[in-house]
Amino acid sequence: MAGIGLAILTMxxxxxxxxxxxxxxxxxxxxxxxxxxxxxxx
Numbered sequence: 001m002a003g004i005g006l007a008i009l010t011m012x013x014x015x016x017x018x019x020x021x022x023x024x025x026x027x028x029x030x031x032x033x034x035x036x037x038x039x040x041x042x
Contacts, residue, residue, distance in 0.1 A: 003025060003029065004025075007021065007022045007025045007026075008022070010022070
């Protein structure tokens with residue numbers, strides 16, 4: 001959750017360009033959560 005808060009803060013500082021960073025972070029988190037179970041089970 002802290003990462004999301006940081007992303008929102010960054011988005012507020014950078015304005016529209018911050019939206020791309022926010023979406024990038026969300027994408028990375030989604031990919032990470034997708035791979036974590038696989039890594040833990042191996």
